[in-house]
Structures are given as structure tokens and as C-alpha cells.
Amino acid sequence: MSHSISSISAAVRQDFPILHQSIHGKHPLVYLDNAASTQRPTAVLEAMDNCYRRDYSNVHRGIHELSERSTAQYEAARQTLADFVGARDAAEIIFTSGTTAALNLVAHAWSAAVLQPGDEILLTMLEHHSNIVPWQQAAARHGARVVFAPIGHHGSFDLVEWQKCFTPRTRLVSFAAVSNVLGYRLPIEPMVSYAKERGVTVVLDAAQAVPHEPIHFENLGVDFAAFSGHKLLGPTGIGVLYGRRQWLERIPPFLGGGSMISGVTTSGFTPGELPAKFEAGTPPIVEAIGLAAAVRYLSDIGLDQIAEHEKSLARRARERLTQIRGIAFLHREREVASGIVSFHVPGVSAQDIAVLLDCKGIAVRAGHHCTMPLHDFLGVPASVRASFYLYNTAEEVDYFGDRLQETIERLSA
Amino acid sequence: MNKIKFPPTLNELLIEFADLPDWDERYELLIDLGKQLPPIPDEFETDENLVRGCMSNVWLVAEFTDAPARRINVKADSDSLIIKGLIVVLMAIFNGRTPEEIVTTDETKVFGQLGLDRHLSPQRRNGLFAMVKRIKQLAMERIAGALGPKTPDPAS
Numbered sequence: 001m002s003h004s005i006s007s008i009s010a011a012v013r014q015d016f017p018i019l020h021q022s023i024h025g026k027h028p029l030v031y032l033d034n035a036a037s038t039q040r041p042t043a044v045l046e047a048m049d050n051c052y053r054r055d056y057s058n059v060h061r062g063i064h065e066l067s068e069r070s071t072a073q074y075e076a077a078r079q080t081l082a083d084f085v086g087a088r089d090a091a092e093i094i095f096t097s098g099t100t101a102a103l104n105l106v107a108h109a110w111s112a113a114v115l116q117p118g119d120e121i122l123l124t125m126l127e128h129h130s131n132i133v134p135w136q137q138a139a140a141r142h143g144a145r146v147v148f149a150p151i152g153h154h155g156s157f158d159l160v161e162w163q164k165c166f167t168p169r170t171r172l173v174s175f176a177a178v179s180n181v182l183g184y185r186l187p188i189e190p191m192v193s194y195a196k197e198r199g200v201t202v203v204l205d206a207a208q209a210v211p212h213e214p215i216h217f218e219n220l221g222v223d224f225a226a227f228s229g230h231k232l233l234g235p236t237g238i239g240v241l242y243g244r245r246q247w248l249e250r251i252p253p254f255l256g257g258g259s260m261i262s263g264v265t266t267s268g269f270t271p272g273e274l275p276a277k278f279e280a281g282t283p284p285i286v287e288a289i290g291l292a293a294a295v296r297y298l299s300d301i302g303l304d305q306i307a308e309h310e311k312s313l314a315r316r317a318r319e320r321l322t323q324i325r326g327i328a329f330l331h332r333e334r335e336v337a338s339g340i341v342s343f344h345v346p347g348v349s350a351q352d353i354a355v356l357l358d359c360k361g362i363a364v365r366a367g368h369h370c371t372m373p374l375h376d377f378l379g380v381p382a383s384v385r386a387s388f389y390l391y392n393t394a395e396e397v398d399y400f401g402d403r404l405q406e407t408i409e410r411l412s413a
Numbered sequence: 414m415n416k417i418k419f420p421p422t423l424n425e426l427l428i429e430f431a432d433l434p435d436w437d438e439r440y441e442l443l444i445d446l447g448k449q450l451p452p453i454p455d456e457f458e459t460d461e462n463l464v465r466g467c468m469s470n471v472w473l474v475a476e477f478t479d480a481p482a483r484r485i486n487v488k489a490d491s492d493s494l495i496i497k498g499l500i501v502v503l504m505a506i507f508n509g510r511t512p513e514e515i516v517t518t519d520e521t522k523v524f525g526q527l528g529l530d531r532h533l534s535p536q537r538r539n540g541l542f543a544m545v546k547r548i549k550q551l552a553m554e555r556i557a558g559a560l561g562p563k564t565p566d567p568a569s
Contacts, residue, residue: 024435024436349492351469352495355440356437359437381492410444
């Protein structure tokens with residue numbers, strides 16, 4: 001492990017108050033459940049606290065001073081997010097409650113505008129349930145079909161197999177930029193080109209990518225993308241739907257209510273301009289301000305550096321875990337592309353492993369991680385996932401490896 | 414840790430768990446108990462007997478002996494050793510009990526005395542809560558069946 005890499009976590013750990021505690025009264029917390037949700041630095045907590053204490057009011061409505069301040073901060077947050085993910089203009093950033101809500105929005109509204117009976121939506125076998133179920137619902141509403149592109153039995157993604165799933169009826173593809181279980185990045189660029197050449201709409205589930213790598217949606221050429229705040233040091237209850245302006249103008253609103261209209265009469269309504277059209281009701285104002293603070297915090301450190309740090313921790317973990325008898329990685333290739341390491345131990349319950357690691361202060365995730373089709377496909381009932389972020393250290397990885405070895409020996413004996 | 418005789422009675426479990434202030438040690442005992450729980454035959458691993466948890470599955474078969482004794486016999490299995498240990502605890506609490514005794518058993522209190530209460534909540538999706546619910550449901554059906562006219566089991 002290089003010196004510069006170790007120094008990131010050393011420098012940032014003091015910014016995260018929650019990390020400095022003992023679990024069960026005696027073990028320092030080792031938080032390795034970052035792919036599920038991350039922790040917040042003081043900068044985010046203070047940004048939200050300051051808004052509530054000094055500046056808070058509803059946005060876009062009042063003409064009073066507090067409403068002006070909240071509106072200015074909320075819209076500045078939108079611009080910060082637009083710059084962060086490479087949107088052409090801030091109106092292409094729709095604040096939602098998270099990735100799930102963003103994907104539901106696009107699945108509902110895009111399908112209402114485009115989807116015809118017999119059309120096909122192409123997903124992949126490794127998708128999170130939130131990038132499956134909304135499409136199944138949309139397909140059921142419009143008489144369309146959801147197609148799952150297989151992956152390799154060693155867990156690797158197969159671009160050619162995916163391409164073979166295209167038919168003249170394929171209207172939309174949606175896929176994870178980075179798998180929340182297998183941890184690798186899908187070949188987004190060739191996938192987007194292939195779909196665009198065929199006039200197929202592209203939706204990117206970027207929940208596991210935006211927190212961990214520099215990304216530019218406009219340059220990638222995707223039509224829509226979704227991600228969550230809580231996976232990138234931000235608050236819960238906020239996420240983003242990115243959509244190209246032409247699409248956001250073409251598709252109908254999803255939720256109806258206040259703010260999203262330009263006019264309402266007893267006989268109907270006229271949708272408002274972007275982005276208001278898709279933000280019915282009081283939006284997550286303070287959450288947006290917190291999310292912008294999180295984005296600034298990440299940008300100050302640098303996502304390139306964070307990505308390298310996570311990968312070096314994941315590499316170290318895989319090297320250590322390879323020495324433990326019985327461990328099988330869900331993605332068997334050696335190349336590490338993110339801070340996610342998932343494995344199972346045939347004959348040993350993933351839940352038992354997670355429970356016993358918790359006794360040692362280590363937080364990992366056990367189960368199917370909202371990817372039941374993937375687990376069924378791989379023939380693995382449940383797996384354990386450790387996921388690293390900028391505040392994790394090499395020492396934590398070593399502690400995790402040692403405790404894991406003891407745990408598996410204890411459960412196998 | 415001393416080997417506890419298998420299957421243990423509830424009293425024996427209360428004595429064993431009383432000396433274990435630590436979660437780590439309680440899990441050690443549960444794992445030890447779980448390893449001794451005999452697997453149920455494959456034919457019982459059906460969807461009907463499946464109690465689904467988020468992270469592990471449990472198969473539960475509960476039968477009452479015929480009247481007049483009407484004593485319950487619970488058999489269960491799981492892919493998790495910790496859950497299997499908790500099944501041993503459930504068996505110690507309920508096996509050999511009548512439907513009337515089962516519905517009046519305060520299992521929350523017993524789990525509290527054992528120091529295992531954090532496992533017994535609907536929020537812990539480990540299947541234990543669902544197992545208790547199913548056992549109590551069967552006992553209530555049995556009581557209702559004994560009181561009223563002979564009717565077919567509504568669950569069948």
C-alpha cells in the first residue's frame with residue numbers, strides 16, 4: 001500500500017464523528033457497509049444544521065427573506081450537482097427521494113410517452129431490484145416485455161451476450177454503471193454507442209458509480225441516469241434523476257401536485273417548466289443543500305484519489321480473503337474495479353458470518369443485496385459483502401480479514 | 414464452554430445463558446446448540462413449511478399428538494447455525510406443551526431471561542418471530558377446533 005493512499009483515510013476520519021465509537025462496548029467500529037449507505041462528514045451535518053437554524057423556509061413560493069435564502073441555496077445545490085455529474089444545464093437535474101424514486105419516475109413517465117404493446121426493455125441479470133421492478137410494472141401497464149441479458153457464470157459481464165439480446169422491438173436499455181454486488185464497472189461507453197446506433201433509449205443506474213468515480217453524463221451520452229445522496233456522504237431522502245432536456249420535455253409529469261404546474265383549472269392542468277415539472281410538492285430542500293455539501297467535500301479530496309484508495313483496500317481484502325479456506329468470490333476475476341468485495345462460503349450461512357463479525361464491531365452486509373435474480377443465476381442463496389470508502393483504512397481491512405478467518409473456522413468446525 | 418446435554422430443557426438453558434453476559438459467548442452457545450440440532454428430512458423442506466427470512470430460510474413442522482394429550486412437537490431446520498440454535502431454544506420452550514399452554518406462554522419474557530430478546534422482534538427479519546407466530550397460530554387453531562363443531566382445518 002502506497003503512502004499517499006494510507007494518508008487519505010487518516011486525514012478524513014476525523015471529519016466523521018460517527019466512526020469514533022465502540023460497538024458492544026468494546027470493539028472499535030469498522031464500518032464496511034458503504035455500498036448500502038455511507039456516513040456523513042461534519043461539513044454535511046453543519047450545512048443542514050445551519051440551514052434549519054438560520055435560513056429555512058419553503059422554496060419558490062414566498063417572497064420573504066427566508067424563502068429567498070432557501071430558494072437560492074436549493075437552486076445552487078442543483079447547479080453544484082449539475083457540474084458534478086456533467087449535466088449540460090441545471091434543469092436536467094431533478095431532485096427525487098433517491099435512486100429508486102428516480103428510476104420509478106423515468107420508468108413511469110418514459111413508458112407512458114413511448115412504450116407500445118410488444119416492445120422490449122432490456123436489463124441485465126445483475127440489476128438491483130430498483131432497476132427491475134419499475135420496468136416490470138411499466139411493462140405490465142403497456143403490454144411490453146422485460147428481457148434480462150445473461151452474464152457469465154463466473155459473474156463477469158459479457159458485452160456480446162448483451163448485444164445479442166437486442167431485437168427490432170428493443171426500445172430501452174437500463175443497466176447499472178457499477179454492480180452493487182459484483183463490484184465491477186460495466187462497459188458503459190460501448191453499451192451506450194451500441195444502443196444509440198439503434199435508436200434505443202439508455203438509462204444508467206449510477207448509484208454505485210457517482211460516489212466513487214468522476215462521471216460525465218452528457219459525455220457518456222446516456223438519456224437518463226439515477227443516483228442517491230446517502231451513498232455519497234449525503235443525507236437520506238434525496239437522490240437525482242438526470243435526464244436530457246429533450247426527453248424531460250417530451251415525457252409527462254410523474255407525480256402531480258403543487259409546484260409542478262404552470263396553471264390549473266377545473267378542467268385540467270398545464271405542466272410547469274423544467275425542473276419544476278417533475279418536483280411536485282415541497283422538495284427535499286435541506287437534503288439538497290446537504291447533498292451539495294457532500295459533493296463539495298468529495299470534490300475537494302478528488303474522486304480519482306478516492307477511487308484509487310477504495311480499489312487498493314479491495315485488492316488488499318481480496319488478497320487476504322483468498323488465503324481463507326472455503327471463500328468463493330461472486331466475481332472470480334482478479335481485477336478489482338471498485339471498493340466492493342462479495343463472497344460466500346458454501347455450507348456456511350452468510351447471516352451467521354455477518355452476525356459474528358458484528359460481535360467484533362465489523363459492519364458488513366449479508367443476504368441477496370436486493371439482487372435476487374443475480375443470486376439465483378449464480379446459484380448462491382446469500383452472500384456477504386464488504387464495501388470500502390474513503391475513510392476506511394488498511395488496518396481495518398486486516399482486522400476484518402483476521403476476524404473473518406476466525407468466524408469461518410468457528411462456523412465450519 | 415461445558416458441553417450442554419442435548420436437547421436441553423428450558424431450565425438448563427436458563428442456567429447456561431445466565432453466565433453469559435456477552436453476545437459473543439451467547440452466540441457461541443447458540444452455534445453449539447445449532448450444530449447438534451438434527452436436520453429435518455428433505456421431504457419437509459417444502460414451500461408450505463418455509464418461513465422466509467431476509468437473510469436465511471427456516472423450515473418448520475409442528476404437529477400435535479392426538480387428543481386427549483394434544484402435545485405439540487416442533488421440528489425445524491435452517492441454513493443458519495445461529496437460527497438453528499434459536500430453534501433449539503424454541504423447542505425447549507414449546508415442545509410437549511398443550512395448545513392452551515402455548516397461547517399463554519410469554520415467550521418475550523423467556524427470551525428476555527435468556528438475554529436473547531433482541532432476536533424476537535418483527536423488525537429482525539431472521540424468521541424467529543415468524544416461527545413463534547406460526548406455532549401460536551397452530552395452537553389457536555387447535556383450540557378453536559376442539560371447541561367448535563368438527564370442521565376441516567381452514568389452513569388445508
